Amino acid sequence: MTVLTLPAPAKLNRMLHITGRRGDGYHELQTLFQFLDHGDTLTFQLRPDSEVTLFPSLAGVADEDNLIVRAARLLQHHSQRPVGADIQLRKQLPMGGGLGGGSSDAATALLALDRLWELDLGLDRLAELGLQLGADVPVFVRGHAAWAEGIGERLVPVDLDTPWFVVVHPGIEVSTPRVFNAPQLTRDTPPISMARALQEGPEAWRNDCQSTVRELYPEVDDALNWLSGVAPTLLTGTGACVFCRLTNADEASSILSRVRSGWTAFMARGCNTSPLHQALGLF
Numbered sequence: 001m002t003v004l005t006l007p008a009p010a011k012l013n014r015m016l017h018i019t020g021r022r023g024d025g026y027h028e029l030q031t032l033f034q035f036l037d038h039g040d041t042l043t044f045q046l047r048p049d050s051e052v053t054l055f056p057s058l059a060g061v062a063d064e065d066n067l068i069v070r071a072a073r074l075l076q077h078h079s080q081r082p083v084g085a086d087i088q089l090r091k092q093l094p095m096g097g098g099l100g101g102g103s104s105d106a107a108t109a110l111l112a113l114d115r116l117w118e119l120d121l122g123l124d125r126l127a128e129l130g131l132q133l134g135a136d137v138p139v140f141v142r143g144h145a146a147w148a149e150g151i152g153e154r155l156v157p158v159d160l161d162t163p164w165f166v167v168v169h170p171g172i173e174v175s176t177p178r179v180f181n182a183p184q185l186t187r188d189t190p191p192i193s194m195a196r197a198l199q200e201g202p203e204a205w206r207n208d209c210q211s212t213v214r215e216l217y218p219e220v221d222d223a224l225n226w227l228s229g230v231a232p233t234l235l236t237g238t239g240a241c242v243f244c245r246l247t248n249a250d251e252a253s254s255i256l257s258r259v260r261s262g263w264t265a266f267m268a269r270g271c272n273t274s275p276l277h278q279a280l281g282l283f
């Protein structure tokens with residue numbers, strides 16, 4: 001095998017609580033992650049030397065800073081022989097969208113190159129390496145919808161409802177550090193048990209970042225106001241995307257056709273098994 005084409009799906013935070021702040025400034029979260037059947041696509045072609053190339057480059061991100069190339073560099077240290085790859089990226093997910101696009105690309109690179117380079121590191125080690133790249137990478141490596149604690153790395157697999165979603169991107173990039181550094185962000189939600197979060201269900205779920213992001217980014221406020229007029233709506237991660245859940249595809253496509261011009265939107269189905277793991281036959 002010398003070529004692999006694989007998906008890098010989006011994630012949603014179906015709920016997100018901020019329960020504290022660690023000494024190093026990172027926030028303690030409780031969140032429910034679920035994947036969508038929509039995302040980026042990456043193609044990996046084995047090289048006989050130790051070069052790693054990426055095409056096309058992302059605007060504003062130097063290749064060596066791209067999480068895909070950084071994932072490849074981390075893995076190269078684990079090979080006894082020179083290994084390289086030409087990587088093609090079909091980017092669909094908005095950057096700074098709260099859909100975890102960069103983290104998902106990184107996880108897809110870790111799993112693809114582990115296979116292409118015959119490293120066989122296993123998901124535990126790959127998730128550990130992934131955490132060095134970003135708090136959201138481990139869930140994409142493990143590939144199952146999850147209840148997450150810590151900074152998002154302590155994961156318990158769960159099965160959530162799998163509705164259709166309409167995801168609206170109001171055309172701006174939200175800075176995750178800016179949101180986490182905002183003085184008005186509440187960081188004192190009392191921790192709850194996973195059982196309680198699951199029992200409360202989607203009607204009760206909320207995102208503790210939402211009111212702060214609304215204040216800092218009026219475009220997100222507009223999108224939340226518009227979409228919640230049609231169906232129950234939440235922010236994902238620190239935004240900028242907002243999503244609502246629908247019981248069927250017809251309702252979703254009807255909302256999609258009415259989304260305000262200047263915003264981008266897509267519809268997708270929630271998945272408890274990542275499309276990446278489905279493609280790799282890991283479940």
Ligand SMILES: C[C@](O)(CO)[C@H](O)COP(=O)(O)OP(=O)(O)OC[C@H]1O[C@@H](n2ccc(N)nc2=O)[C@H](O)[C@@H]1O
Pocket residue numbers: 013025026027028029031098103133134135136137150151152176177180236237238
């Ligand atoms: C908010 C979430 O999207 C929820 O899924 C993620 O926790 C964010 O994950 P991410 O984008 O992978 O974040 P990282 O690249 O690890 O961190 C970006 C910056 O956000 C802040 N950050 C991030 C995650 C976290 N639990 N606490 C934080 O305070 C830190 O300032 C960090 O420097």
Ligand SMILES: Nc1ncnc2c1ncn2[C@@H]1O[C@H](COP(=O)(O)OP(=O)(O)OP(=O)(O)O)[C@@H](O)[C@H]1O
Pocket residue numbers: 058060061065066067068094095096097098099100101102103105106136176237238239240
């Ligand atoms: N392959 C990549 N795809 C997207 N962004 C990348 C990538 N590599 C590095 N980045 C950098 O990471 C930043 C965050 O991108 P990303 O799309 O992961 O944000 P996000 O969807 O808000 O993530 P999260 O929900 O994890 O906070 C970008 O602004 C960009 O500078």
